Amino acid sequence: MLTSCQNEEINQDEDQLIQEEVLDQSEVELAYPDQIGSLHKLYYGLSELTVEKIEDTYVLDGDIVFRLNQLTTTPSNETDRSVGRTGGRWNNNIVYYQINSTLSNQQRVFDAIAHWEANTSVQFVQRTNQSDYVYFTPGSGCSSFVGRIGGRQNITLANGCTTGSTIHEIGHAVGLWHEQSRIDRNNYININFQNIQDNRENNFQTYAQQGQDGDEYTSSLDFNSIMLYSSYAFSKNGQPTIVKNDGTAFNSQRSGLSSGDIQGINIMYPGGETGGRLCDGVSAWSSSQNYQVGAKVTYQGSLYERTNTRWVIIGECN
Structure with a gap:
């Protein structure tokens, strides 16, 4: 999966778009906003994570959740445990979903889905009997799993x-980590660990420090x-926890996907407005060729991508 970013200056139209909903300086999405759990070092496959246990859930980065049975006390070689930005994608760009009938203000879900469909090639289809789907449901805060994990996964x-x-x-849910977790972030930002709330420091690790596979697109x-934290996320003293390299603070926005978000998602989920099909331009797998992490091949009618440990299926060629 990927951390979204952009390769261009923000234009004036986008500045006007995002000023509609700017996060409160210290606001950040949290699965359990009124609770701080105990920290645990556990394994997701071969990757060691420092996660927070709150009630019956393990939490990473404040709003990313794991099922209890997804994490183990010792490394596991099970190949189906790859949750990284290069795995766990939704086949054929389709996310199946269902909404809990007790969820209040369901219009926000429909509006969010409409925004995604209008700006990316990802499509959302109401579930009938599909086994893998997103379930929008009430909770203590805002939270999600990262990528398709199999079965019902709650937002x-x-x-x-x-x-x-x-x-x-x-x-x-479609595969984005928080923007500040990208591995080259030190080229752009500094993390002020001395200002971070106690036991929240792990929320500011890069995905590589968390042991996850991935790539920037x-x-x-x-x-x-x-997907970016604000400068004051998890601050314990009113001072910024993240600043630009020049020392200045910045706000985060929650109005919509930026042009960089869209650029990254359309690389991860090609098609749609680009007019391309999932496997267009991708060569078939060859046993005589060496492949690097991030390489894509077709094999028996499906598109695969190479991670650090294995090939993961992205979707069927359409």
Whole structure:
């Protein structure tokens, strides 16, 4: 999966778009906004993670959740445990979903879905009997799994989770990490660990530090990304936890996907407005060729991508 970013200056039209919903300086999506759990070092496959256990859920980065049975106390070689930005994609660009009938303000879900469909090649289809699907349901806060994990996966939305926060959580569900977790972030930002709330420091690790596989599909950190923390996220003293390299603070927005978000998603989920098909231009797998991480091949009618440990299926060629 990927961290979204952009390779261009923010134009004036986008500045006008995002000023509609700017996050409160210290606001950030949280699965359990009123609770701080205990920290645990556990394994997701071969990757060691520092996660927060709150109630019956393991939480990473504040709003990314794991099922209890997804994590183990020792490394596991099971190949179906690859949750990284290069795995866990939704086949054929289709995310099946269902909405809990008790969820309040369901219009925010429909509006968020409409925004995704209008700006990317990802499509959302109401579930009938599909086994893998997103389930929008009430919760203590805003949270999501990252990528397709198999079976029902919840996106929780408390009453205070806005349409923008719903767009953000859908971003996780289709495979986006938080923007500040990209591995080249030090070229653009500094993390002030001395200002971070106790036991929240792990929320500011890169995906590589978290042991996750992945790749950046665009070239620079996007300060306009809907997936970016604000400068004051998890601050314990009112001082910024993240600043630009020049020392200045910045706001985050939750109005919609930035041009960089869209650029990255359309690389990850090609098709749609680009007019291309999933496997267009991709060569068939060859046993005589060496492949690097991120390489794509076709094999028996499906598109695969190489991670650090294995090939993962992206979807069927259409």
